[in-house]
Amino acid sequence: MKNDRNMTQGSPYKLIGGFASSLFLGNLFQQLYLFVDSIIVGRKIGPLGLSAIGGTDWLIFLVQGFVIGLIQGFSILLGNAFGEKNERKFATYYKKARTLCIWLSLILVIILFFFTKYLLRLIGTKQEVFDYAYTYVFTIFMGVPLLIFYQLFSSALRSRGNANIPVLIMAVSSISNIILDILFLYVLNIGILGAALGTVLSQFLSMVLCGYFFLTGYKIEIHTANDDKHGIFAKLLCMGFPTAMQSAVTSIGGLMVLSKINSFDISFLTAYTVAIKVYSLLEIGASSLGIAVSTYVSQNYGGNKKSRVREGVRAGLIIGFFVSMMCSLLMYFGGEQIIRLFIDDTRITAEITTYAYNFMRILSYYFYLLFVLYILRASLQGMKVASTPLISSFLQLVMRLLCAYVLTIFIGSRGIFFGEIFAWLFADMLLIFSYIYSIRKMPVEYSGVAEPPIPLK
Template sequence: MTKEMTEGSPLRLIFNFSLPLILGSLLQQTYSLIDAAIVGKYLGINDLAAVGASTSVVFLIIGFCTGCCCGFGIPVAQAFGARSYSDLRRYVANSLWVSLIISVVLAVVTSLLCERILFMMQTPHDILHHAYLYLLVTFIGIPFTFLYNLLSSLIRALGDSKTPFYFLLMAAILNIVLDLFCILILHWGVAGAAIATVFSQAVSALLCLYYMFRKFDILKMEKGETALDKHYIKGLLDMGVPMGLQFSITAIGSIMLQSANNALGTSCVAAFTAGMRIKMFFMCPLESMGIAMATYCGQNYGAGKTERINMGLRASFFMVCLYCIFCFIVLHLFARHIIYLFVDFHEYEIIEKANQFIVTSCTYFIPLGLLCLLRYSIQGLGYSKLAMMSGVFEMVDRTAVSLFLVPILGYTGVCYGDPSAWFAADLFLIPAYLYVHKRLSRKRCYAQAS
């Protein structure tokens, strides 16, 4: 069932739309946490470090896929807001073709290069083999990851954020069961954890595909609408590629930071892995709120109701601030207890380092929340290339931290890598959003005058 976000209270609309997104993201991060917990508890610290040694590389590739998929959903949201349903169907069809090509090429290239990547990242020798297996399986599964993210983005563009959550719930349960089966019964180690995740995503993607074309009447293709079309491909790539590159550019800085952390030894890698999984769990609602704003802005822009965009941004920032305060309190009080899920009580050094990473990060969640809202809002309004530049600021900042701060402060420098990058991105995004909003206001004035 489709839903328009061009009428009614922005706060209520965005909250109701983002809630399934938040629950879905939390669910996705939950089985990521469980992955790491099972590996850390049953396979040991070295295997936990092996899973985490390539986290930023996975984010580089999977982030590009996720960004492209979010971008492909924006022309669909704009066409839906404008009620141009033939254009909407052509965008959907062409996005499927483009995604198939991109995902297969990515899977082949990254699978061939993953061993070299781990060497370049100074991965400790004692975890190199298992890190390679985990990374290889993850890369082979890229087409399924791409397909799920694309279909979820398209369904959300039509105003339905609940259905992807239901499929994700099923995938999460399946993933946990397969994790235990592959690791404890089949003894496949870290490769088994990756296989469980890829298989679960494949099931979720196929269910989304079946549901989307079965339930949405406006997606019933008419003659000629499924064909490849240069005009629609260009529109998709203009939105999707900058968003994908934004994630990848951001991840380059993360790779530099993780490489600097890898050089500090296996205990730092294990602490970083546990800390990063917990941080990602708590920050994913901020990302989900941003995705909701992309759809909200896209639909209102398509409907010509740009005056509602600032209202939506203010409502979203209010909700983000409340959530960030909640995270600050919970993580300052209970971070150590959560870390015990991953490592044994006697691993004092790892527990202390992971706690330091988490507490430092959550202290600066409000700048991160503002980053998510502004970046996705700018993208939803069609300025993907401008939003991409914020990723450049993040990359430069993380690279500077890894080259200059980590050698001086060690692991403490690693802990401040992300917060400093969030501030750097905000310094660009705030004036960028004001520029975009000013341009849209002028367009509205011209339209009203004519």
């Protein structure tokens, strides 16, 4: 396909910057419709509806993050195969990943159908928002298979350096989601169910479009795949499961912190929801860079180009610094104005505004730490190092819990906010040491002019 992008040649800054920009636009559309979704719910239903969504974000991310992490792990192997210019291996990996996705869809739908209500009770969902929360979460969960196959198709495209098609599809999906939200909430007046249905139907559109472009674009390679190879399932799971668990651990930490947040009043929960929505919107700069670096590193690692791997990581960190500074300035100087978008002036309180802005201001001081985390974690995953990113997630979990349950004793609710900062900081320290060790261990590429060097032990 003409949109494939070979990252084993050319300037790392242009390749990563250009690819990340395309990913950023796609992710921006995705987050914008979640952002607008929250604004519509907050203004139409009020703080209770907004709190219901915010109080279930981590539960939804537990499932969706696991799915996205698993398939992101699959895409590392797809990227390695593309970097090796081995189309047969790429096709074989894809077909086996598709089979795993079918089984994953069936298992998750069955589990979530029966246990969603129990999970909401487990995290201490407030009684006054419980009905809203259950309706919203259950509807989203029943659409998980759509997310799974959208992620499979889009990750397969991105592993080949093709970000343009997923971006265009996400733009169409996001616009349709906003239109459906307005239709369901303001015209049909079906409440929070409408917000959830809008999301699910938009995911269906994304899956169909992305699947169409991928399957028609790579039909020949897929049909010539060799299904007789053994161990492909094991390779995919060994790469995908640690990435999935990494997201799951982060989500579990978020859920445990959320249980603590639910012990505060409804104003704090609403403020936390607003701040997290803004944070999630700005986080896409870091996540987009992470995916771009992961694709770049996986292709060059597959091609045994050590110097390019190092140059790419350096380029990602430098680009990340400037992007994070812009995000920090926006949070610090525009935070209060953004907060007021979510709730009608007649319903918002000074307490909500103060809580939310304090959280955003604290995040703005240390936001580059988040970019370092995404870039180094993605680099290690691209080099097939699965254990350290998973351990870093456990470290983040520990720091968030310590701050939520211990630091809050001394400094009150601000301890919740500092949990994010300490989680990033300690994870970064581990990832830095692991990256230095891994890049030194990688063999120097063989140019074909002299005898190949002996790999470092």
